[in-house]
Amino acid sequence: MTVTKGPATDAGQPTRSLKGSLGVTAIVFMVVAAASPLTVVGGAAPLGILLGNGVGFPSMYVVSAVILLLFAVGLSAMTRHVPKPGAFFTFVGYGLGKPAGLASAFLALLTYTTIQVSVYGYIGYLLSVTFAGLGAPEIPWYLYSLASIAVVGLLGYRHIDLSSKVLGVLLVAEVGIVLVLAGAVIVTGGADGLSAEPFVPEQVFSGSPGVGLMFAIAAFIGFEATAIFRDEAKDPSRTIPRATYIAVIGIGLFYTLASWALVMAWGPDDVLAVAGEDPGAMILRTTLLYLGPVGELVINVLLITSMFACVLSFHNVITRYQHTMSNAGVLPGRLGGVHPKHLSPHTSSLVQSATAAILIVVFAVLGLDPVLQVFTWFAGVATLAIAILMAVTSLAVIVYFARTKQDRRLWNTVVAPGLGFIGLVGSAVVIVVYFPMLVGDVDAGGNPVFGTVSAVLLALIAVCPVVGLVQAAYLRRRRPAAYADVMDAIGG
Template sequence: MTTTREPAGTAVSGAAPKAGLSGSLGVGSIVFMVVAAAAPLTVIGGSAPLGFLLGNGVGFPALFVVCAVILLLFAVGLVAMTRKIPKPGGFFTYIGHGLGKPAGLSAAYLALLTYTTIQIAVHGYVGYLISVSITSLGGPDIAWWVYSLAIVLIVGVLGYRHIDLSSKVLGVLLVCEVGIVLALVAAVVVTGGAEGLSAEPFMPTQIFSGSPGVGLMFAFAAFIGFESTAIFRDEAKTPDRTIPRATYIAVIGIGAFYTLASWALVMAWGPSNVVAQAAIDPGTMVIQTTLNYLGPVGELIINILLITSMFACVLSFHNVITRYQHSMSNAGLLPGKVGSVHHKHLSPHVSSIIQTATAFVLIVLFAVLQLDPVLNVFTWFSGVATLAIALLMALTSVAVVVYFRRTKSDARLWNTLIAPVLGFIGLIGAAVIIGVNFPFLVGDVDAAGVPVFGAVSAVLLGLIVVFPVAGIIQAAIIKRRNREAYEAITETIAS
């Protein structure tokens, strides 16, 4: 039976006890939630075709391997921190302990931006997909944003309730979507694909063709969510074992699955034709592929599962964001009411309502602005999230090194120095590449196709600057007004 518990951290003098979350999630449940956030079928059906089309074409599958290696190195340091700092705040907590409270607060706000933008991006895509699917079946032609708003409300209801309900829903949906993709991979392998099976996607000439920077952006975005295992610490069973295991299983499993599935997609159409097929309609490429290899029944199943995959993705990110806001509230960074825990569902219900309202308002805004749900909403905001998460992970890697060099609490060089440094090099390199190529993603190019940082790029990249600055300013204000509260910021998170 699950019960609420009070935080073990040091409370600010005179402050009311902070409401803590609790639960008994095992490794499997947490892996299901974070892998659902990574949305395997959504990546294969949405990001992969765009990676072929806008990125490095046939060589796109190899970029999943590159990202997996970088993130596995990052995970080594992350896991070391989870064992020494048993708190659920994720980036905010680890960066705060390693690099100081101002850096921690800037990370907290950048994390909120990351998970909000990726959730909004998928809300746009799922609305479009539902609209297209219903229309193709002879149903009414209803605008994408109507369906997006409906999904926002359904996710809000599930997010309001106990986390166990979300984990069960996500588990079922994840097993189904992975199953259909593996069936498609098997069909491609058995038939030999369109031009025979080959390792062409992993050849250097293909990897560095086209715009590998843009391709890296889509590949990196596919992993967003795996690092959120630590956020569920308070709701995990034996978290000292559960969180590390879930983290490693998630990043390795995600990397292997994406590499295999995207390779099969290339083989299904053939290296000479896959980019041209993606150009016809990237949003329905995987559906057409399934029709070719698994027939009408397979097409119907994957169409449904593609929608449920995106639903699972936004539900998982909704749970992540609400817990970030809950932790920030317990640390005194957001109003105390945001950290409330429902007496029956034991969920951060107020935080869930706030996030639901945020998503609802943003979808309405994009509808008024008449943004395209795939080329604008999905592409633009997944780009913002990808660059932001790369910077957050790079900063976390630095925090790991600084923390363990200062505290001497873990003498393992690989875990606390070598792997985090290698991870930082890979992450900061990825961030630079993504940043330089960002104008390509949003269409800010001149007549010759050269990227230029125009108005759209400036606004979107500006968000990545404004949110961390807001955190730094808040840290300065709290420090000036209440030094005791400032000192307790990273200690008042429930643990």
């Protein structure tokens, strides 16, 4: 089914429509791989415990899952009635108009680009440390990052089925090792016995719950991308909603269990101190303690493959966003091309790989630390941007169905999206308040203050939607025919 407006597919003209037969399992694998389970458990969870609300951090995954599940209800309803693959910008366009849709499109590109490049920084660092530890010559982290970009670009250039199979294998392995670790903690009773202390109100609201919520929401980034694979799904109206619900529920349960097990492994009284000693090595120390040296080696290898799976999945998401935006007349037409053999958005893939490589080079020239700055800063930008995008999309769902009356189910079109909107706006406000702490902008007393770094990073989130609004105004005034063509892709 062709869902984008582009050149006719006559002989000698390339097709611009993506096609495929992805099922629920394949799509779930790709979006959950983007959430990078082992990276979250091994990297983000210790930081959430250390910088967030300590022992109560596992509860933040429950809060995030509930908010995002409410959002998913409206997202799934729109998927059934708006047969387009653009997800955020398409749904916002249909609900709130083309200018808002274009603003959302550029904010979405910022979201997925920043989260992907942040992980490229982390994987480059991890590879450099790992190989140096094995006796190999010391190579700068950014060279490993660039090598990872090349491998991901190769897979992204080819058919989506290849990426889904690679992601499936890696995902099963990393989820499996974490479940084995959690099982070992449960069987042994942990350090001080098993308890529900992480979910006690006084623990939930201890420390800096806003920072904890930031890390928790960041762990879910990618699940909402199920709608982007609409054109490549077997039965979009059924496959996409099912994949969305399975992804958000599965991610929520998994992260809650894994982070709870991490707290139990060291005990509520000692877990904060252990995280403070070396948060990056906490998962390795925990695995060594409960699964021995072999388990530690396995999880170290899988931590690297987990990050690789993450960047590959986000690469697929970004290339399809660019492809859809191209066919909507928003980005250059060449980005909308589809490879005649691999049936992939190959030009978009090449451009995305080049973009990631350029950013890594810029970060290297600026001398940024790959973990404390590249990973932490830009993951924070992506988290705030995604919360804003989801909130706007929830509002668009309500407005769209109120206007069209295509779906009269009150829960699906008003109540759930409305509650999701409130939760997401609240989350965005909390993230903004605590954002300076993420980048180290604090006063002598450790309180967050909006310094230069905070201002610049938050400005990115403000500027990108403006680009979309300016483009909409330009098209409307100078190229009215092109502006009218955008109707087919994002409504309004």
